[in-house]
């Protein structure tokens with residue numbers, strides 16, 4: 229089940245979704261670090277992985 233989103237992830241500062249269009253650079257080979265400009269706070273951030281689209285209470 230793959231939910232492909234155009235978001236890079238979530239801004240760690242303001243928790244706003246960062247769209248892929250804001251992508252600036254991707255660094256790293258083993259651990260990928262993505263840098264993008266957050267549209268909400270205007271900072272260069274490393275977006276966290278996109279939040280789970282579905283919140284299922286499966287634990």
Ligand SMILES: [Zn+2]
Pocket residue numbers: 239240241242243244266267268269270271273
């Ligand atoms: Zn932000």
